[in-house]
Amino acid sequence: MDPELVDEFVRGYLKKKGFKSSAKAFEEDLHHNNGSSFSSIDYHNDPELTKLIRSFSQSKDDPSQYSECYSKLRSWAYNSLDLYKHELLRVMYPVFIHCYMDLVGKGHTQEARAFFNSFRKDHEMIHLRDLQKLEGVLAPSHLEEMEFARSLRQSKVNIKICQYSYDLLLQYLHKIESTLMLGIINEHINFQVHSGHPNSASEDIEAVTIVGSFQDQANHINQKEIQWGLLEDSLEDRLEKTGLLSDSEKGQGESKDGDMDDSKKRSIESGKQGSSIKKLKKDKAGNATAKVVRQETSIVSLAPRVKSELALPVMSTEVEQSILEDLRNRVQLSSVAMPSVSFYTFVNTHNGLNCASISHDGSLVASGFSDSSIKVWDMAKIGQTGSGALPGENDTNDQIVGPNGRRSYTLLLGHSGPVYSATFSPPGDFLLSSSADTTIRLWSTKLNANLVCYKGHNYPVWDVQFSPFGHYFASCSHDRTARIWSMDRIQPLRIMAGHLSDVDCVQWHPNCNYIATGSSDKTVRLWDVQTGKCARIFVGHRSMVLSLAMSPDGRYMASGDEDGTIMMWDLSTARCITPLMGHNSCVWSLTYSGEGSLLASGSADCTVKLWDVTSSTKLTKAEEKNGNSNRLRSLRTFPTKSTPVHALRFSRRNLLFAAGALSKPAS
Secondary structure (H helix, E strand, C coil), X not given: CCHHHHHHHHHHHHHHCCCHHHHHHHHHHHHHCCCCXXXXXXXXXXXXXXXXXXXXXXXXXXXXHHHHHHHHHXXXXXXXXXXXXXXXXXXXXXXXXXXXXXXXXXXXHHHHHHHHHHHHHHCHHHHHHHHHHHCCCCCXXXXXXXXXXXXXXXXXXXXXXXXXXXXXXXXXXXXXXXXXXXXXXXHHEEEEEECCCCCCHXXXXXXXXXXXXXXXXXXXXXXXXXXXXXXXXXXXXXXXXCCCCCHHHHHCHHHHHHHHHHXXXXXXXXXXXCCCHHHHXXXXXXXXXXXXXXXXXXXXXXXXXXXXXCCCCCCCHHHHHHHHHHHHCCCCCECCECCCEEEEEEECCCCCEXXXXXXXXXXXXXXXXXXXXXXXXXXXXXCCCCCCCCCCCCCCCCEEEECXXXXXXXEECCCCCCEEEEEECXXXXXXXXXXXXXXXXXXXXXXXXXXXXXXXXXXXXXXXXXXXXXCEEEEEECXXXXXXXXXXXXXXXXXXXCCCXXXXXXXXXXXXXXXXXXXXXXXXXXXXXXXXXXXXXXXXXXXXXEEXXXXXXXXXXXXXXXXXXXXXXXXXXXXXXXXXXXXXCCEEEEEECCCCCEEEEEECCCEXXXXXXXXXXXXXXXXXXXXXXXXXXXXXXXXXCCCCEXXXXXXXXXXEEEEEECCCCCC
């Protein structure tokens, strides 16, 4: 290589990088040494350094270098030994997105689009939604204006990899002298190298995670203390003091408290008429969980009692007695005592069913459809001709098949867009619904009429849930916010903003002081109801979070995502204590049993699964020291007849209700 050409490359590199003083000193050195920058060493004849300098000069100016270098790295990774291939392929996605954004940032829009379209198929299966967002990054200004792109540029990807895979990667990059790939990997990837054999991504939920500024923010937020316990002076506590519980129940101190808390919640819920199916599940799960989990598994000691930050409604005596009766007759579930399951199947819905909801006792079933309608079935009136049907209504299209056959429904009209969520209040006399028309509506199931239309969101509202005590409810939307409302006000009381994408599901904590939200940004956040600020950020999902459930004692939370993965989190530490692997499609619904020993999950893969919560938490504590995450023990799988499971809930007596629409089997 011509010495003058080498000098020119060095001069150009220094100027391009902004090293003005160094460039000036280099020029003076050249002039002082009669045109030769190195008088004592024949620097220009070093072949290795010559190649390095040439690669620097070419890679910075030639956009085709990105496609060429990435293609070489890709071919090498795919042709690696199967034992190490899955670890090496983890590197390809972050390299791909940053190559694309580098090209966009340098103004090479056409080359960036060509690069993106050439290699996007490699990543569509896992990262389709992210790729759809990246397609909108078409100009250097977009890298700063779009929050998603900016967060990627400012953060690093943390990748776990074994020592041998790491050595293979470095040796290959040095061998081909790909300074471009080395630069991108060094700037945007943080490797966590471990000894031993490589682990598959499915065995480690933290194999690929985002670190950097976002992780720093999450770590800072997760340092806050939260009060995850149950409410003090609960109905259960008062019932225990007055001696209304049976002697056997009194013997179960911990369980008693858990049940009491839940019974209070339920009674309050029923008294105030406002709790979603999920809330009911939580409540039911709450009572039982606190007691069974504490008694049988000793996972947690007696849950601490906290004060309510909300003014809670007062329940009626009738509701109180009803809840107490249910709690006394609750069936205790465990890994050896499985629940009975009652499944409600919708037929002839023509793919129009978007959501389903079941009241706490299974007596009412509601569904929301794409044609803006809501339909409610009263199971107590099954078999009675004409009951609940509106005049002139056609009963042959959308019907529900229950234990005793089909029956007519009550039609509720009011929304002007597809209905995405519906939820009953604890006593079942109210129903909340949310829609693509950006509104939330409150219905009376006794009057069969719309009472209130709540407007506040700017885009479709994906989910709405009553609090465990009723009266208050939470909603979440495509506008990336969650909002807290009360039934007697048409404006939201709190707005929770912070997610980077759609907020797809919302769930209340049993003590009503917090709500949890799951988002398409692959995170779950816990929000303080009183301040509206984020109290926890849970990072680990690899796809959008679609369902949430709180344990009855308020310590644990389960979240399900689009890929079929369920994660169980400890709210106090913000750590995932165990992943639940088993579903192969979206997890649409989660619910804890009344005593909290079991977790039920419903999925688009047409199955309901039961998981042993107590044994998994025990194993987790035992393995935490080793840094290993264990898998939750799957107890049983209930397959359906080609029916994706839209809704699940445990009744107060621990009967499991499920609902879904029969779909046409694939031919």
